[in-house]
Amino acid sequence: xAQQVDDAxxxxxxxxxxxxxxxxxxxxxxxxxxxxxxxxxELDVVPMALYKHVANKEQLxxxxxxxxxxxxxxxxxxxxxxxxxxxxxxxxxxVLLRHPWASRVIESRTSPTxxxxxxxxxxxGMFRTGGFSVDLTHHAMHALGSRIWGFSQxxxxxxxxxxxxxxxxxxxxxxxxxxxxxxIAAAVAHDEESVVGSGCDDQFEFEFALxxxxxGFERLRQHGWTSTxxxxx
Amino acid sequence: xAQQVDDAxxxxxxxxxxxxxxxxxxxxxxxxxxxxxxxxxELDVVPMALYKHVANKEQLxxxxxxxxxxxxxxxxxxxxxxxxxxxxxxxxxxVLLRHPWASRVIESRTSPTxxxxxxxxxxxGMFRTGGFSVDLTHHAMHALGSRIWGFSQxxxxxxxxxxxxxxxxxxxxxxxxxxxxxxIAAAVAHDEESVVGSGCDDQFEFEFALxxxxxGFERLRQHGWTSTxxxxx
DNA sequence: AGAGTAGGGTGTACGCCGTACACGTGTCAA
DNA sequence: TTGACACGTGTACGGCGTACACCCTACTCT
Numbered sequence: 001x002a003q004q005v006d007d008a009x010x011x012x013x014x015x016x017x018x019x020x021x022x023x024x025x026x027x028x029x030x031x032x033x034x035x036x037x038x039x040x041x042e043l044d045v046v047p048m049a050l051y052k053h054v055a056n057k058e059q060l061x062x063x064x065x066x067x068x069x070x071x072x073x074x075x076x077x078x079x080x081x082x083x084x085x086x087x088x089x090x091x092x093x094x095v096l097l098r099h100p101w102a103s104r105v106i107e108s109r110t111s112p113t114x115x116x117x118x119x120x121x122x123x124x125g126m127f128r129t130g131g132f133s134v135d136l137t138h139h140a141m142h143a144l145g146s147r148i149w150g151f152s153q154x155x156x157x158x159x160x161x162x163x164x165x166x167x168x169x170x171x172x173x174x175x176x177x178x179x180x181x182x183x184i185a186a187a188v189a190h191d192e193e194s195v196v197g198s199g200c201d202d203q204f205e206f207e208f209a210l211x212x213x214x215x216g217f218e219r220l221r222q223h224g225w226t227s228t229x230x231x232x233x
Numbered sequence: 234x235a236q237q238v239d240d241a242x243x244x245x246x247x248x249x250x251x252x253x254x255x256x257x258x259x260x261x262x263x264x265x266x267x268x269x270x271x272x273x274x275e276l277d278v279v280p281m282a283l284y285k286h287v288a289n290k291e292q293l294x295x296x297x298x299x300x301x302x303x304x305x306x307x308x309x310x311x312x313x314x315x316x317x318x319x320x321x322x323x324x325x326x327x328v329l330l331r332h333p334w335a336s337r338v339i340e341s342r343t344s345p346t347x348x349x350x351x352x353x354x355x356x357x358g359m360f361r362t363g364g365f366s367v368d369l370t371h372h373a374m375h376a377l378g379s380r381i382w383g384f385s386q387x388x389x390x391x392x393x394x395x396x397x398x399x400x401x402x403x404x405x406x407x408x409x410x411x412x413x414x415x416x417i418a419a420a421v422a423h424d425e426e427s428v429v430g431s432g433c434d435d436q437f438e439f440e441f442a443l444x445x446x447x448x449g450f451e452r453l454r455q456h457g458w459t460s461t462x463x464x465x466x
Numbered sequence: 467a468g469a470g471t472a473g474g475g476t477g478t479a480c481g482c483c484g485t486a487c488a489c490g491t492g493t494c495a496a
Numbered sequence: 497t498t499g500a501c502a503c504g505t506g507t508a509c510g511g512c513g514t515a516c517a518c519c520c521t522a523c524t525c526t
Contacts, residue, residue: 013503036484048485049504057484107340107386117411124413138417142433143442146379146386153340153379153386178350180357184371200375204460209376212449213442220445227437246474269513281514282475290513 010044015053018043019063023099026064031101036060061105062113068102069115071095075122081130082214085123089210092119093150103151123148132217135227140217147213152206246278248286252296256332259297264334269293294338295346301335302348304328308355314363315447318356322443325352326383336384356381365450368460373450380446385439 011017021043026034036057040047054060073091076084096102112120120141127137146152167189175182188200244250254276259267269290273280287293306324309317329335345353353374360370379385400422408415421433 035482037482046505048487048506051485052503104340107337114410117414121411121414124417128413128416134416134420137413138420138433139438139441141417142385142438143445145442152375177347178354180361180370181350181354183361183367184357184374187367187371200371205372205375208372208460209378209446212376212453213445216445216449227441268511270511279476281477281516284514285474 013053018053019067022064023067026101066113066115068095068099069119081126084126089150096150106149132221136225246286251286252300255297256300259334299346299348301328301332302352314359317359322383329383339382365454369458
């Protein structure tokens, strides 16, 4: 009876509802705030109830990755391999920008889920139908690494820039010990005056590296590269 | 008095001793087993004693990264930029292979420590003295991303391969849903018969991608690439 | 010589976390 | 009617990071 009253307020749990709530919570509050207890609270349920739908927290995270993998645009057909790959990867990137926690979670996964395999399989397929050997495709996939997901490791994760004066002072201090880094920081700071934003243009950086790799792949393919007969130049 | 007896058995704590013990513990037991409590136990000390030497666990991890950054070989001089960069990065890679936990910790750091800045500064310097513009150097650094540290994101982190029969069965099942992935898996499995190891040759994969990027940088430099005048081909 | 002070190890306690386990309770099949 | 099953509940355990109050020692200053 009491449960029925509850049921009126909240639909019954399901694996899907749990996963979607988890994604929403991570989006809103950050991945560090995602605990089984908080998630349960969000769903108006006692923590242990979740364990009827996911085996443990690891599997919850796996499921969350699956959910967002499903948000990536379906693969395009009938276009040349490079555009197809780029398009798919940039779509993945858009998804990951909507879910900033996802990159860290993807990195931490220890074995791929079906949705992840589907995604990777489709990209491998693009190389293969684009005329790449199994060998070269294999190494290209490794070379792409996490870039397949549309993110690259940020070395300095966008420090919040204080007022310009402060910034100039810090730059000066930086220059004493790290002259080369300071040089770049200065150039970036200067660019900012024309472009908006508080750091590097991440999208540009990402696409720059992606094109560099794709062009490299193309060149190797044209030269009939194989791993036993290396001629990178 | 009691403390003096203790002192005979264990030297006094220091930031350095704490950090080294933390690195050793992470090496031996894995980063997941590294807790302030376990570390304190290892040092024969009460957990809170650590907090006189590191502000909190985050700073402990920062310090650990600094320790291993110090293990990277010093930069070489008087050789062309590409060899210098490659050499330094491969040295970093060797360090990281000795400390398998380090890549995950590095990724999780939120602001760079001095030793990290030193390392990055030296690599930036190699590009600059090698004739790269500030602009191109900047983007090259981003393109390298975590590869600067000698690791790349592994998408499938080396699943433990069971007996060959089992493996063949799994491959067959894989082929039904993920034909392209299976194709690669089959090729890798075949290679294994001649080469030892239970998966891809990580070192080869790493160097393949590194050379691809370095060659790409070189080509852009020769063509006088700038970010406002893009001609990647 | 005595008082004061700073540095560094200790003990206790709090509020989080993931989750094992035993227990309802509602639904449906036999 | 009875039993099985699915699923939400309640309690409890052992771990975590760390705040805070406390010593005890060594050293400085008068």
